[in-house]
Amino acid sequence: MKKLTFSWLAEDLKNSDEWIFRVDEKLASLTRDFVKDQFHLEKPLFEYSKKDFQVEPVLELIRSAVDQAMLGTGIALVKGLPREGLTELEFQKMIWSISLHFGVPRPQGKSTQYLSEVSNQGTQYRAPNGRGYSSNAKLDFHADSCDLALLACYNQAKSGGESLVSSSHSAWEILKKERSDLAEIASQPFTFSRNQEEASGEAPFYSQPLFDFSEEEKLFGKWNRNRVRTAQEIPEVKPLSDQQIECMDHLDQLLHRPDLTYRMSLEPGDLQLINNHSVLHSRTGFEDFDEQERRRLLYRIWLATPGSPQLPESWGPSFGSIESGCVRGGIRGKQYDSDCYEFEKSQAEAVGMMMPEEFLENPESPR
Secondary structure (H helix, E strand, O other): OOOOOOOOOHHHHHOOOOOEEEOOHHHHHHHHHHHHHHOOOOOOHHHOOHHHOOOHHHHHHHHHHHHHHHHHOOEEEEEOOOOOOOOHHHHHHHHHHHHOOOOEEEOEOOOOOOOEEEOOOOOOOOOOOOOOOOOOOOOOOEOOOOOEEEEEEEEOOOEEOOEEEEEHHHHHHHHHHHOHHHHHHHOOOEEEEOOOOOOOOOOOEEEEOOEEEOOOOOEEEOOEHHHHHHHOOOOOOOOOOHHHHHHHHHHHHHHOOOOOEEEEOOOOOOEEEEEOOOEEEEEOOEEOOOOHHHOOEEEEEEEEOOOOOOOOHHHHHHHOOOOOOEOOOOEOOOOOOHHHHHHHHHHHHHHOOEOOHHHHHOOOOOO
16 A cells, blocks of 8 residues: 555545554543643643643654654544543543644734634634634634644534645645646735734734745645635725636535545544645534533644644745744734743743744734
């Protein structure tokens, strides 16, 4: 069986298990006992550190999954982390403390949250300030604003809520082959809205291509139709051209092709890892259980990772820095303060990462 690369099709994932990592029952039990015995749940997130989770066999397994996501297929799945016997808070703090071994968490929205509860909170996804993670809507294919996204499942929905992933590398190759004219359009800047979550000093929108190459000639993909759409409601943003609209429509159609889209249902105890530079992801709409304690619930963490690649120059406006191994990405939002800065600085030192020079000179800068 051939080794998978960033350019995969759905059938490749279906026929391979090199991107799936399993925690056996004995190790899951050991991990559950560790969390129960060692965790202090009253501690705020920023007071946790790498030393709070020290179950090395689990860390070794997840380390392999991180490598697979960042260097192999762009997607990895860890199955069997303990869920039964852990409360929502215990599970949340377990995932958070594990993540601190693998990078610097990034803020994710207007409230500058570093860990997002992915559940139906009544958000209107198509609103100018809408976000998908807090709605139950069907989502467009998109990339998150980070190097690596972690998504851990505590509860499944009553129905729906399937995770969909497509390789942006394969999409680019198909687009070039079938519609070279649209590939040229996709290589030019599109304008994305910040959906009213911009920090002080940030513009409410930014522009970048959907596909671009770094100085090392590595391909990077970016897409989020919802944010291109909401950008059109900002007076300063130039209207989309007919060619851009055709490109958007064709790309969406391409990403949903059965041969390119892999579908998975995340189960309780699953941890999904997505490299946002090579994989675009989506989700089907879902229906919740009536009981609050059974509602669909996942926890999401965005990471800047020590082994991250250099980005294309055009990625600068959205990521803040394009340098390899640098703390970058995220949505700083409205509540970023000195505590956030000190946490990021301390965590960067713990995992051997750099803070951007311009940020060290002025912590109040947008990134």
